[in-house]
Amino acid sequence: EDNVSIGNDHLTVHFDENGFMSQITIDGETHPLKQNFLYYEGAYGNNEEFRNRSSGAYIFRPNGTEKAVTDVVEIQVVKSDLVQEVHQIFNEWISQVIRVYAGQEHVELEWLVGPIPIDDSKGKEIISRFESDIKSEGTFWTDSNGREMLRRVRNYRETWELDLVEPVAGNYYPITAKIAVEDDHSRMAVLNDRAQGGSSLVDGQLELMVHRRLLRDDAFGVGEALNETQYGAGIVARGKHWLFFGSSQKAVSPTLQAKERFLQNKVLLPSWPFVSAVDNVLTYDDYL
């Protein structure tokens, strides 16, 4: 029943009484920062008209708004000198480890999602959402295949008048390395380990789609529903997000963006670990 927090010399991540990440403390300042898993139900169309297609392999088309997967998260806290972790269980098919390594200025979130249940005959598209108090005023940034960050404005296109009839999918962009929001004071960026769809549907929010399982073909050509299975059950996906939160001030050196860029190199081109069993072959003295 105590307040749960993990951290290091640089930052502290706080959790609320329901087990959700709730705040982050950096440089003595505490900011609200929530994280949760939610899902959209895939739209079912008759595929006969352009505006009546199902959500499928080619198109993300949610049927209405998102739903949270749970109100209460079961957690286990693991603390050591090298790393501190909170193990979260959201439900039978979503869990996550939130960890902070000693000396590191970012938070690592290792998510595990699946098999997505379909016994209710509804396709589901699962997202991880981060909520902050950053006043981003409809603007967010997404990467361009790992290179420059492109400015995106919600419900807006630079070269034509937009009449957006799909307010969620119409604001989704491909995220292959990073998505970020910021205002005059703070900045939040999430790096990912694989291509995912992502958006900022509300000021201060970021979301990334981590897994999807759909039951209808979208009639764009594949001719199959996006319903992967392994060993007779829906497929399980495991991956990582890396969260940076801090000052957006450009006068601070190195800037948060510079730190994000270095981390991007490190996580996308990590050291390769090779292991070799040396029982009865090589003693430590031999190795030296």
Place this chain on the structure above:
Amino acid sequence: ESHLTALREVMGVMQHHDAITGTEKQHVADDYARMLYEAFEACSANTRSALNQLTGERDSFKFDWGYCKQANVSACAMTESSDNLVVLLYNPLGHSSNDFVRLPVKEGNYLVRNDRGQTVRSTLIPIPGSVIDLPFRESEATHELVFQGEQVAPVGYKSYYVSKEESKSSSSAAVMRQ
């Protein structure tokens, strides 16, 4: 060269737009996975050869270097079944790195030492139950041994000797709270 070409050719196939976006049929996705696996396996011989040349002691390494393909479910037959391991970290970046290493192991006491005779700080962290209970995971590993690679040189490597110990004065156990 033929091993490398096998992977080059598969990577060419993987540039098809359906492979990039995941809009291929399922049996095609399965075939892509098969092709990548076979090319990856072929190139492991090149990796082993390169590592033996890098370490300069070609004749002293009689064993196979391995990169575990079960790492995504925190499992590795080699790390969880051996009492003594050599772990080599190769840094592909143009600047030094200090990545953390996580090795799936059984519960116990482990000692991590570097090539200067020094003990490297390490800890044992339990693998989450949701990973251990995955139906297709075949592993005896219950924990991950965590330690930090120390300033691995750009495009260079560093190696560590990991041994399972009887005493408790080696890896520190993490404090857990439910």
